[in-house]
Amino acid sequence: MEKVFIKPTSREIMLKGSGKDGSSDLFSYDYADPAQRGLGHLYVVGNIQAGQAAAADDIDVGYVINLVASLAKREYYSKAETEPKAAFGAALKKINGVIEEFFKQKDTKINIGIFAIAGSQIHISKLGKFKILLARDGENVDILNNIDLFKKETTQEKQFSNIISGAVSEGDRILAFYPSRVMSAREKLLKTSLLELGQDDFAKKLESVKNDKQDFACAAVHVELRKSKEPASEPKPQPKELQEEVVEVISEPAPVAQLAVDDKRGKAEIKPAPAIEIPKIIPAEFSLGRKTKPFAKYIHQLKNMNVTPKNKVLVLGGGAVLVLVIVVTLKSFVFVSASSRALSSAASEANSSIQAAQTKVSQNDLLGAHSLLLSSLASINEAIRTNGTSDKADKAKGDIVKALDQLEQATDAVLVSVAAIPAESGTGRLLAASGADIYAYVDRGESGAIVRVSQDSVSGGVQMSNIAPTSLFGSDDYISAIDPVSKRVSSLSLKKNQVGSIALPDGIVSSYMYRNNLYGIANGGVIKITDAATGHSNVSQWLADGSLAADPRLIAVDGNIYVLSGSGVLSTYYRGEKKNELNVPVAPDADSIMLTTEDGPSLFVVNKALRRIYIVNKSSGALERTLKLNSNSSVSGAAVSKDGVVYVLIGNKVWKVQ
Template sequence: MKPVAKELLFENGAPNAHYDVLVYDGNGSQEKNLGSLYTISYLKHGDEDLGYIMSLISSVAKREYYSKQSLIEQNPKQAFENTLRKLNEILDDFYENRDFELDLGLLAISGGSIFISHLGKFKIALARQDEYIDILNSVALFDKSSEDARKFSNVMSGKLVSGDKLVAYHPNRSVTLREKILKDIFVNESQDVFHDKIAQLASNVNTFSYCGIHIAIGEIKEIPITKNHKFSDVGQAITAASPAEQETVAVSATKQFLGDKNFSRERPKIQPPPRIIPAEVSISHKRTVLRDIGGYLADLKNIGRMGRKKKTILLAVLAVVVIIPLGIVVYMISSGSMGKASVAFKNAADKYRLAQLALSKSDFRGARDLLGAALSDVSGVRNSKTDKIANEITGTMDFVDKTTDVKPELIYEPGTSQGITVSKIIGDDNSPYAANQQGVLYVVTPGNLVQVGNFAMDAKHVIEMGKYLVAFDENKNISVFSGESQKINLITLRESPQAKVMTAYEGNLYMVTTTGKILKYANVVGDIKKSDWGVLGSENVLSMAIDGNLYLLADNGKIITMYKGKRTGEIDLQFNPSPDSKIFTPANGSTSLFVYDPVKKKVYTFDKTSKMLVSSYKIDEAAEVSDLYVNAKENILILTKDGKIWRIGT
């Protein structure tokens, strides 16, 4: 039995409160034979700093469990009971003179056996065959009314099988409020995914803390154990009323996770194999395919004297068994495909481990960079190992990005308009507008595109401004389409603003120039007037949106917020957007900012107030994307190169 443990320690910095986790697998063969020891502890104290108690408990537990006597006896159950007795003695002294609250869970795993005890609040759960078992509540283990909160509980023991998962943790309020969600993740996901989910919660929720251990049980190479989920009767508590009684540990029985109470721990006697006398060994052999092939190959020396039929069979066997496989191997080696896949897997695995380390430190930007690089390593390299790690990396990336399961919904197919190619999409779900590269504007109707106007320019930008659509060619030409009159007004500016980014709000256009100036063109639908609105620093702005506040998406992964020409703050995306990324916000009191990254093939939603990532949506199922727009209903419209239009409702 090989337990693989991962610490889950995330503190929210509450005053006078401490969490601690110990995972110790033993050092040397004698300690390893006793198995692994784990502690989960929580301490809250008054003005006197008692944080050192945590390290003292871990040190005493490890020292007692792997004591010289325990190493000689090699009895993990007895070692565990001795450890509890010593801890009870030490804690008695502390409780007499100090004021503190302590919750402590202790467990040991040796071979296929596990031993559990606790003091105060503690939970441990088992996941087996997609079933969740709350171990402490699955039996009437304690008399709650008479339990001494300052003594360790009854010892509980049981059997584990390969594939089991355990999670032991301190059930603070922030955890119990999310217990149902965490149960599902624990049962259905891997150890690493469970860890990453906890890390994400700790990063996003300031009041969340978690102290625990996730243990995955590896292959058993011992005698199989029957699968009966019932628990047996409980043993007596390890407490002592007098010093004399403390010398004898009063634990009479243990709980069994599996198996019946009469199950013998003795190994079956193995009979020695019978002595083989050479004369008794038969010289006959069972006929096999390999023997037949060997016979054919042995006949190669007689190939010249063979008949046509046997010669044909022999050459066919030679081709199938030797020449073709050898040719495949030579080709794979010469082409480098075998070595390439191995190197790709190793590089991706190394980056994946570093990404997990970054996540444990809440370095989401670094983790995303590493995960993206790891995916690039295995891109285009296909075998079972690279496919598996690619799926794991993608799953972790989706977890970091809070990716939802919402899929794009097809709302329009070209139909009779199959010959029309459009490159821009904008507007409402029911009747959006689409434009081609020449500036021809269409309204989308069921199964058809109906032309409603022509911007008469290369419409590099088409944006919504109330009842109007505004197009800009990044030179001097602006076209304004009225949804009411269905007419287009062409405006030629006196000089090019040298701008590649624009947005519109309440009849005004805002542009960022290549020199970092922010220009305002007031009253676009009337007597247009230009003014300098503000100045940026050295940031390279990729896109902008406005709702009264101006939001500028920079290539360094920051959203700069401005009001009346002054910088008021910024939002850190925790990733660097690709050059063609866009930012959207409906100007109707929406609390959300939407960032579309065409390389990552996701739309990210951020809360304007908390400045935190809320969710993300995958768009890769909508084929190759030509354009994307987030409308006033906060729905995502996606135009693909095959002329189809998709929608994601957020």
């Protein structure tokens, strides 16, 4: 017989850079004792940057990662019989005490992620910045879903976060890494490579990036989950020669003792000695190992009772009720499916997060509360996606959304139907505005097309080939589709009705077309391609000092350039120089869109998955409004017309937002 189980195979990828991002290290642990198999494998990814006090004292703070890893290993594997999640939590509790003391002593930035894979479960926690991606069924999932959303740059966590748990399965690929500036700039490359490449080829891909850019640094663990088999343990037969020989000893019967007794007449009489009494074994006290039946006494009484028709009805009715109670009890508490248990656990964690968020609100930590709610919403969405749904999970999700609405003071948007894109025209993917006109990119399988959308009508259909764009922009003369994966920009001339294309450089995270010029976040800086829509492809570095704030995500242009980071930092640049930097209560995920108009006062950040539009003041960074799009489907695309009207594409319908 064989045992079949899921086994993670890991590869550590450590590439040293210039040292600007501090010291990084990786640790991977496996169980040493077969009794610890249930605890699975443990991984630690860490980065630490010395503060001013430590640097002034010339203190090497790199040992902290090693200390945390050693503690994690010791505490996690200390009790083999403990459930993995409980062992993980106990290890974190121990580590938090050490970390807390360290923060009291030194001004440092600590970024550590710890995760354990035990069987089909994964448990994750983090301190500071940490990223973990899951590639499954041709899609990438950001497991933590940007748990640092809405946190100020100056805010620093001093304890590991709550445990985030989920299910893993055969064929999953996991990439855990410290999201340094250079790694975040290549996040799309990482996601694409994680989906397409095996473990060795993935490592070679990152090594090739290192060869091209010497200051590229990487601290990552790549894990593949594969099905593994091993023989089931069976008792091994002992060779006959080694078996202990049993010698049977047969003793002769003992002689019967005799006593000489004098009778009254003085004569000696020989009488046999009395036999030794052997105690009688009572069956009730010794039953040769037979187990007493639990209800034997009552069954015996039922057999011997005088059963009248009336008693018979009572007995049968009571028996039926008893059976029904037992079945309901077993169904509710014993025979619960794994998916039901997972949903119940996710719902309980969601309710705990809501209570913790309320505590943070009472302490005026609104950003921390927002982060907790978004993280919990992502966790329960993943649980529902993996295990189906339940009333308890649906209720918990609804409670999180209500708490999020209250925190954001969100209001329902009014959606006015503009037009439906016919199915034969293709599947709507993106929107763009050209003046007051709206255009859509439709997917037609092997190719796509640009169509014009007006009230109750869709016209045109100029074909675009060899491109799968992720963003669409319009000017007075052109509609431009940008595909950073295939590194291509295709632009439709509205006057000539012709399509031209240019090549894009590597590493573009986000891009924006303004007056036919393309601006993009690439390699931690901002590039510019002048007249990209008209076919020019010369790339220049636009930013004077060549670097942006950490984790830049989105860019928008109106003459000034606005860059929004993953931690909610909005930086404004003019003529290559930083003009302003603000902390805003909006932080984008990987699929968000940021739009603006040339003369308008606002930035529009569209979260496609949450179906929300955040309207942020460009000058103050204040969140002016949060609009909820009441739809069961995610937003595919969005555009803002010249007069500031927002349009969204949901399914194959275009709506005007009011």
